[in-house]
Amino acid sequence: MTVPRHRGMTEQAAQASIDQACRMLRLPTVRNTFPDLAEAATRDQMSYLGFLAELLLAECDDRDRRRSERRIKAAQFPRDKSLRAFDFDANPHLAAAVIHTFASCEWVKKGQPLCLIGDSGTGKSHLLIALGTEAAMKGYRVRYTLVTKLVNELVEAAGDRVLAKTVARYGRVDLLCIDELGYMELDRRGAELLFQVLTEREETNSVAIASNESFSGWTKTFTDPRLCAAIVDRLTFAGNIIETGSDSYRLAQTKARAEHQAG
Incomplete structure (x- = not known):
């Protein structure tokens, strides 16, 4: 299909032609904006090149946003x-500067592991999902799952x-986020299969x-001492360990929110 071209077309005809061309070229952002x-x-007396650049950059930005949204959805995070x-x-117990350093995702780029260690309610899952989201926004394929x-x-x-x-499907993602490790003992077969995913x-x-x-x-989760040691070695070789502490992040956050509303 060819879009008709007419010199000196009216504004209405020009808009209709642009709309049709954008549909053919699959440029929804250009069509809408x-x-x-x-x-x-016109108001800012922008050059033709400047106007074209603004249109194309808007399309590129919106495509990046949609790709990020698709990667975040594909990660299957349980909540935002x-x-x-x-x-x-x-x-x-947590330094914002340290966490934001990990948010740069250099460790993901290098293929390194990350461990979030701490008591229940100290913000581990929040950070795991948040850092996974940062990785997805930077273009990495991410998958979240409970152990x-x-x-x-x-x-x-x-x-x-x-x-x-x-195993191959999990092996293809750039970042595999595993939550709630240590909440229950795994039998030998389950522990071996988990080790297989971590190594292959x-x-x-x-x-x-987390x-x-x-x-x-971890010997409570992996009762085979050799397997436990192998898993620890696999997850700690880069030294990327964040200790979230023992105080309850959830309770402290709830208290702070209540004080703020009352204040």
């Missing part, structure tokens, strides 16, 4: 969490003889875990 941008360009919403005043859900899926995959396919990943891929147990307490 060109009337306002054209008006602004951001670093902006994290209350560092409610957890004095029990992951192990159950692996056990079922092994029974259905599709384990290799399942491309060298450029990362894993981040655990309510210190490393010495």
Whole structure:
């Protein structure tokens, strides 16, 4: 299909032609914004090149935003969490500067692991989801899962003889976020399958875990001492460990919010 061209066309005809061309070229942002941008360009006496640049940059920015939204949705986070919403005043054990350094995602770029260690309610899951979201926004493929859900899926995959396919699927993501490690003991088979997922990943891929147990307490989850030691080594070789402490972040945040509303 060819868009008709006419010299000296009316404003209405020009807008209709632009709309049709944008649909053909799949430029929804240009189609939706060109009337306002054209008006602004006339008002600001913008050059033709400047006007074209504004249109194309708007399309590029909107495509980046939509891609980020798709990656965040594909990560399957259970809820929205951001670093902006994290209350560092409610957890004095955490330094905002350190967390924002991890938000640069250099560790993901290098394929390094990250461990978030601390008691229940100290903000581990919030940070895990928030840092995973930052990675997705920077273009990385991210997947979030609870450790029990992951192990159950692996056990079922092994029974259905599709384990290799399942492990490969998790291995392809740039960052695998595993939450709630240490809440329950894993049997030997489940622990071995989890270890397989952690080790059979491309060298450029990362894993981040959140655990309510210190490393010495992981023997409650992985009862095989050798397997436990191997998993700890795999997750700590880069030294990327964030200790969220033992005070309750959730309770401190709730108290701070109540004081703010009362004040």
